[in-house]
Amino acid sequence: MPTRFFNTYTRELEDFRPLDPAGKRVKLYTCGPTVYNFAHIGNFRAYVFEDLLQRHLEARGFEVERVMNLTDVDDKTIRGCRQLGVRLAEFTQKFKDAFFEDLKTLRIKPAAHFPAATEPRYITRMIEMISLLMEKEIAYQAEDKSLYFRLSKFPDYGKLAHLNLDELRPGTRVSSDEYEKENIGDFALWKAWDENDGDVKWDSPWGPGRPGWHIECSAMATALLGPEIDIHCGGVDNIFPHHEAEIAQSECCTGKKFVRYWLHCAHLMVEGQKMSKSAGNFYTLRDLLEKGWTGREIRYALITVNYRLPLNFTFDGLAGARSALGRIDEWVARITRASGGRNAVSSLPALGIDQMSELPLEYRTLFANFFDCLDNDLNISGAMGQFFDLIRESNRRFDQEELGVNDARSLYSAWLTIGSVLDFQRSDFFELQIPEDVSKLADDYQAARRTKNWAESDRLRSMIEAKGWGVRETKEGTKLTPKS
Numbered sequence: 001m002p003t004r005f006f007n008t009y010t011r012e013l014e015d016f017r018p019l020d021p022a023g024k025r026v027k028l029y030t031c032g033p034t035v036y037n038f039a040h041i042g043n044f045r046a047y048v049f050e051d052l053l054q055r056h057l058e059a060r061g062f063e064v065e066r067v068m069n070l071t072d073v074d075d076k077t078i079r080g081c082r083q084l085g086v087r088l089a090e091f092t093q094k095f096k097d098a099f100f101e102d103l104k105t106l107r108i109k110p111a112a113h114f115p116a117a118t119e120p121r122y123i124t125r126m127i128e129m130i131s132l133l134m135e136k137e138i139a140y141q142a143e144d145k146s147l148y149f150r151l152s153k154f155p156d157y158g159k160l161a162h163l164n165l166d167e168l169r170p171g172t173r174v175s176s177d178e179y180e181k182e183n184i185g186d187f188a189l190w191k192a193w194d195e196n197d198g199d200v201k202w203d204s205p206w207g208p209g210r211p212g213w214h215i216e217c218s219a220m221a222t223a224l225l226g227p228e229i230d231i232h233c234g235g236v237d238n239i240f241p242h243h244e245a246e247i248a249q250s251e252c253c254t255g256k257k258f259v260r261y262w263l264h265c266a267h268l269m270v271e272g273q274k275m276s277k278s279a280g281n282f283y284t285l286r287d288l289l290e291k292g293w294t295g296r297e298i299r300y301a302l303i304t305v306n307y308r309l310p311l312n313f314t315f316d317g318l319a320g321a322r323s324a325l326g327r328i329d330e331w332v333a334r335i336t337r338a339s340g341g342r343n344a345v346s347s348l349p350a351l352g353i354d355q356m357s358e359l360p361l362e363y364r365t366l367f368a369n370f371f372d373c374l375d376n377d378l379n380i381s382g383a384m385g386q387f388f389d390l391i392r393e394s395n396r397r398f399d400q401e402e403l404g405v406n407d408a409r410s411l412y413s414a415w416l417t418i419g420s421v422l423d424f425q426r427s428d429f430f431e432l433q434i435p436e437d438v439s440k441l442a443d444d445y446q447a448a449r450r451t452k453n454w455a456e457s458d459r460l461r462s463m464i465e466a467k468g469w470g471v472r473e474t475k476e477g478t479k480l481t482p483k484s
C-alpha cells in the first residue's frame with residue numbers, strides 16, 4: 001500500500017509522491033511559533049504531529065528536508081519588547097532559546113532549517129516578492145502607506161479553506177473603518193511604520209515598515225525549498241487566512257503550484273474545554289514539567305491521537321501515557337535481557353521495513369501493520385494497537401519460555417525501527433537495567449514464594465529494596481522496577 005495523506009486542498013486521501021523524480025527527497029514546510037511567549041501544548045500538538053510525519057517518511061526511506069520558521073516580528077513581539085523597554089531581538093531571543101529547549105524535551109527532531117523572519121536575507125526576499133507583486137499590479141499601496149494584496153487578482157483564493165468567500169471577493173465595498181483598503185479581504189503584505197512600532201522598522205521602496213506575517217512564510221519557504229513544496233503543515237487555525245495568503249503570494253510570484261499536499265492537525269482541548277488563560281486550563285510545556293510529568297509522557301499523550309481528530313488533553317490521559325510507557329519499558333528490558341544484555345543489543349542493527357522476513361512469523365504481520373497503519377494518513381492509534389499486540393504476543397511466549405535469543409534479538413531490531421518513529425525509549429534505559437546480583441536475589445525471592453517460605457521472601461525483598469529496586473507481583477510474575 002502506498003503512503004497516503006488527506007490533502008486539505010482536495011479534501012481527499014491521496015497517494016503520496018514527492019516532486020523529486022527519484023521519488024526520494026521530500027520538501028516539508030511547517031509553520032513555526034511566534035516567539036513572544038513560551039509555546040503552549042496546543043502549539044506542540046502540531047509540532048509533534050509533524051515530527052511523526054517526518055519520522056514515518058524517513059522510516060519509509062524518504063529523505064525529508066524540513067523547514068520550520070520562527071516569526072520574530074509582529075504586533076505581539078513588538079508590544080512585548082516595548083513593554084519591557086528592550087530591543088526586539090533581545091526580547092525574542094529568550095523565547096527562541098526556550099522553544100529549542102522545549103523541542104528537545106519533546107524529542108522533536110530538529111528541522112534542517114529554522115529561518116527567522118528578521119534575518120536580513122529573508123527581509124530582502126520579502127521586499128523582492130512584494131516588488132514583483134507591485135509590478136504585476138497584484139499589490140497596491142493604500143492611503144495608510146501599507147501595501148496590500150489585491151484579492152481580485154487571484155481567483156483561487158479560498159480554495160484551500162473551502163469557504164464561501166464571496167463576501168471577501170471584489171464587489172463588496174469596504175466598510176468605513178477599513179477605508180484604506182480597496183476590498184475588505186485584501187491582506188497586508190507590508191505594514192507602514194507607525195509610532196507604536198518604536199524602533200522596529202526596515203527600509204523599503206515604499207517607506208519604513210515591516211513585513212506582514214503571511215509574506216514571511218512565503219519568502220522563507222521559497223528561499224529554502226524553491227517554488228514548489230511537497231508537504232506544508234500547520235494547525236487547522238492556520239488554513240484561513242494564513243495558508244490561503246501564502247498560496248496567493250507565492251503562486252503569483254513564481255507561477256508554479258506552491259504546495260502539493262496540505263496537512264492540518266485538529267485542535268487541542270484540555271479536559272474537554274477550549275484551552276484559555278481565563279478558564280485556568282492553559283498549559284505551556286513548562287507548566288506540565290513543573291507538575292512532575294516528563295517530556296516523554298507528554299510526547300506520548302500528544303502523538304498517540306490521530307492528527308485529524310481533536311485531542312482532548314487530560315491528566316488521566318497523562319497517567320495513561322505513564323503506564324503505557326511503563327509497559328513498553330518493561331518489554332524492552334525483557335527483550336534486552338533475553339538478547340544477552342546491553343553489549344549484545346548495542347551492536348544490533350535496526351530492522352528495515354523490507355527485512356521483516358527475519359522476524360519470527362507471528363510478529364511479522366504486526367510489525368508490517370504498524371507501518372501500514374501509518375501509511376494510511378498517519379493512523380497512529382491503529383499503529384499503537386499493532387505495537388501493543390506485538391508486545392503482548394511476545395510477552396506470552398516469554399512466559400512460556402518459547403522465545404530464544406535469536407528471536408529476542410530480531411524483536412529488538414524491530415523495536416529499533418518502531419522506536420525510530422515513536423522515540424519512546426527511556427533516556428536512562430541502560431542505567432536502569434537490573435544488575436546481576438539484584439536479578440539473582442529476585443530469582444531466590446520467587447523460589448521462596450513458590451515454597452511459601454514467607455519469612456525468607458520478606459528477607460529477600462528487603463535486600464532487593466536496599467539495592468534500590470522495588471518488587472511487584474503481577475499476573476506475568478515478579479517485576480523489578482527501579483525506585484526513583
Ligand SMILES: [Zn+2]
Pocket residue numbers: 030031032217242
Ligand atoms: Zn506560515
